[in-house]
Amino acid sequence: MNQPLIIEMRTIAQKLLAARTVGTIIGWEKGSRWYLTPPAFIHNEDQVDRLYFDRFAVNNLAKYLLDYRDSDEKVAVFVKGCDSRGIIRLIQDNQVKKENIIVIGLPCAGMYDRAKVEDPENPHDLPLLNKCLECRYPNPVYADRLVGEVSVSSESGRPTGTYSGFATAQSVGSRADRRFEAVDTLNNLPSGQKALLWQTYAERCLRCYACRNICPACNCAGCIFDSDRKQWTTKAALQSANSFFLVTRAMHVAERCVECGECERVCPAGIPVMSLNRLVSKEINRLCGAYDAGIELKSSFPLSHFNLAVKVGS
Numbered sequence: 013m014n015q016p017l018i019i020e021m022r023t024i025a026q027k028l029l030a031a032r033t034v035g036t037i038i039g040w041e042k043g044s045r046w047y048l049t050p051p052a053f054i055h056n057e058d059q060v061d062r063l064y065f066d067r068f069a070v071n072n073l074a075k076y077l078l079d080y081r082d083s084d085e086k087v088a089v090f091v092k093g094c095d096s097r098g099i100i101r102l103i104q105d106n107q108v109k110k111e112n113i114i115v116i117g118l119p120c121a122g123m124y125d126r127a128k129v130e131d132p133e134n135p136h137d138l139p140l141l142n143k144c145l146e147c148r149y150p151n152p153v154y155a156d157r158l159v160g161e162v163s164v165s166s167e168s169g170r171p172t173g174t175y176s177g178f179a180t181a182q183s184v185g186s187r188a189d190r191r192f193e194a195v196d197t198l199n200n201l202p203s204g205q206k207a208l209l210w211q212t213y214a215e216r217c218l219r220c221y222a223c224r225n226i227c228p229a230c231n232c233a234g235c236i237f238d239s240d241r242k243q244w245t246t247k248a249a250l251q252s253a254n255s256f257f258l259v260t261r262a263m264h265v266a267e268r269c270v271e272c273g274e275c276e277r278v279c280p281a282g283i284p285v286m287s288l289n290r291l292v293s294k295e296i297n298r299l300c301g302a303y304d305a306g307i308e309l310k311s312s313f314p315l316s317h318f319n320l321a322v323k324v325g326s
């Protein structure tokens with residue numbers, strides 16, 4: 013626990029609520045177990061002491077901003093690197109109004125994965141979540157202000173300095189190589205084996221839609237998988253319909269997936285959903301040149317312009 017950081021979070025929240033600058037603060041609070049730090053929604057000054065941040069504050073809070081999509085209420089939201097990328101994506105998709113959100117950035121050293129702890133009663137050397145082992149942007153890439161002494165550029169929302177709580181370029185550098193590791197492993201399997209593996213995954217899918225519901229890139233007001241139009245797909249969890257769901261979702265978040273890994277983290281069936289997203293990202297990078305979603309507010313989108321960097325078929 014980083015006590016000074018938590019105190020600063022609470023102070024910022026208290027001032028924003030006291031001045032009526034925002035009506036709601038979205039952050040995290042300590043849950044009922046040592047390994048739980050779920051989202052918290054703070055509406056008045058008396059509640060700010062609930063705010064908390066530790067290595068279990070895993071949820072990407074960007075998605076909750078969609079609850080304010082049709083409202084003019086101003087909201088402040090605390091963000092780690094992955095949350096900030098999700099917010100950029102929501103702004104770019106015109107799902108939230110930039111002027112209605114105050115984004116407060118926090119340093120992120122990576123979140124612990126309790127599921128990997130061998131003895132939950134005596135945890136030590138806690139391992140990181142897979143998504144954090146591969147994360148290349150643990151520091152917020154966009155914020156109105158940062159907790160700590162670092163300021164942000166009013167032009168781009170990017171941090172203008174670093175301080176010890178933030179991950180360094182060196183610590184992140186080695187993770188860049190891991191971005192397509194899992195996808196390459198799957199891709200290198202013989203095609204029959206690959207098809208069988210994905211068939212097995214599709215059979216396991218429960219169509220619970222947890223992957224969709226937690227995803228900041230899955231932000232359509234109406235989803236085809238909630239539609240009653242039978243000609244699109246059945247709601248029954250059949251292997252063929254599940255495959256259709258998994259592939260359709262991966263295509264719908266193409267170019268918009270901020271690689272926060274939340275979809276895979278919450279999947280109760282252990283399906284490597286991120287491999288599908290990364291497969292699509294890898295193809296976009298191959299065809300259109302280097303691209304990362306949710307890094308710059310003002311960026312161009314490869315699939316919108318479709319300026320191919322390579323000849324199709326190569």
Ligand code: SF4
Pocket residue numbers: 070092093094095120121122123143144145147148149150151272273
């Ligand atoms: S994905 Fe990155 S920013 Fe998000 S929790 Fe993990 S290390 Fe932090």
Ligand code: SF4
Pocket residue numbers: 223226227228229230265268269270271272273274275276286289
């Ligand atoms: S598809 Fe998964 S990794 Fe990509 S933005 Fe959505 S939840 Fe995050």
Ligand code: SF4
Pocket residue numbers: 216217218219220221222223224275278279280281282283285
């Ligand atoms: S979270 Fe997993 S089981 Fe649920 S719909 Fe998504 S892929 Fe299927």
